[in-house]
Amino acid sequence: ALIKLQNVEDLYEIGDILGSGHYGQVRMVRELATGTRWAAKFLKLRRSVSSRLGLERKSVEREVEILQALQHSNIMALRDVFESKAEVVLIVELISGGELFDFIAEKENLSENDAIEFMKQILKGVGFMHSKKIAHFDLKPENIMLLDKEQEHPHIKIIDFGLAHRFIQGEEYKSLCGTPQYIAPEVINFEALSTATDMWSLGVITYILLSGMSPFQGDNDEETLRNTVAMNYEFEDQYFSQTSAMAKDFIEKLLIKDPSERMTADECLLHPWIKPLTRKQAANRRRSSINMK
Numbered sequence: 001a002l003i004k005l006q007n008v009e010d011l012y013e014i015g016d017i018l019g020s021g022h023y024g025q026v027r028m029v030r031e032l033a034t035g036t037r038w039a040a041k042f043l044k045l046r047r048s049v050s051s052r053l054g055l056e057r058k059s060v061e062r063e064v065e066i067l068q069a070l071q072h073s074n075i076m077a078l079r080d081v082f083e084s085k086a087e088v089v090l091i092v093e094l095i096s097g098g099e100l101f102d103f104i105a106e107k108e109n110l111s112e113n114d115a116i117e118f119m120k121q122i123l124k125g126v127g128f129m130h131s132k133k134i135a136h137f138d139l140k141p142e143n144i145m146l147l148d149k150e151q152e153h154p155h156i157k158i159i160d161f162g163l164a165h166r167f168i169q170g171e172e173y174k175s176l177c178g179t180p181q182y183i184a185p186e187v188i189n190f191e192a193l194s195t196a197t198d199m200w201s202l203g204v205i206t207y208i209l210l211s212g213m214s215p216f217q218g219d220n221d222e223e224t225l226r227n228t229v230a231m232n233y234e235f236e237d238q239y240f241s242q243t244s245a246m247a248k249d250f251i252e253k254l255l256i257k258d259p260s261e262r263m264t265a266d267e268c269l270l271h272p273w274i275k276p277l278t279r280k281q282a283a284n285r286r287r288s289s290i291n292m293k
């Protein structure tokens with residue numbers, strides 16, 4: 001990868017923290033030459049093989065290679081990579097509208113039309129990723145950010161490809177990574193993973209967008225995992241009485257145990273909930289969302 005050995009401070013003025021987590025820290029930066037604002041993701045590298053702190057160099061290189069392969073308006077763009085001391089710095093596009101997770105929390109849950117607008121963008125980004133044989137493997141509302149949350153229809157960006165994987169023809173891939181509420185049964189059963197694993201996560205995300213509830217969440221992680229492998233979820237009337245049958249059908253066609261039975265991202269974009277078959281359906285939806293406002 002074209003990793004620059006210059007110091008990131010030579011070219012960028014480092015600003016406020018935008019986010020921090022298992023991956024490291026993201027700060028706003030201003031490019032000195034142009035005044036353009038970007039985000040800088042500081043990833044700590046492991047000092048030694050046995051160390052548990054920081055990330056493996058391999059996994060950072062994988063995130064860089066995967067981001068370099070993905071240029072799409074719904075996927076966070078990578079602009080530059082610096083390596084300094086025991087740190088790799090990714091210069092990425094500035095996304096300052098916060099996480100979809102917080103946006104839903106503020107609104108309790110979304111109208112079906114808002115949920116459809118978000119899902120359409122997520123499906124375009126995920127469909128593009130899958131067309132390149134790349135799976136994200138950590139899709140969740142925290143990893144879907146809004147470019148500007150003040151907009152009527154905010155533009156979304158998929159971030160954090162730290163667990164992503166590029167499939168090589170015929171190669172089998174297994175991993176136990178991910179976030180319990182969103183991981184598919186095949187991850188828990190340590191079976192072969194695929195792009196369909198992401199589609200399960202999109203089923204969970206849709207359920208949350210429409211209800212504010214998480215379908216398999218239990219009191220602790222192992223209860224959540226047990227609920228997942230047991231396919232133990234339902235559309236409780238308390239949260240889904242206003243939800244259309246098509247929205248539930250969309251979710252049911254993603255939360256399927258057999259990965260090969262789940263809809264692909266492209267099939268989702270043709271599902272009647274996302275792509276109304278008739279103008280009448282579209283008009284009904286507009287009317288229903290007006291009633292719900």
Ligand SMILES: Nc1cc2c(nn1)-c1ccccc1CC2
Pocket residue numbers: 018019020021023026039041076092093094095096159160
């Ligand atoms: N894991 C994360 C987490 C984040 C980001 N990237 N990866 C990010 C990227 C661009 C702008 C702002 C952020 C903050 C959150």
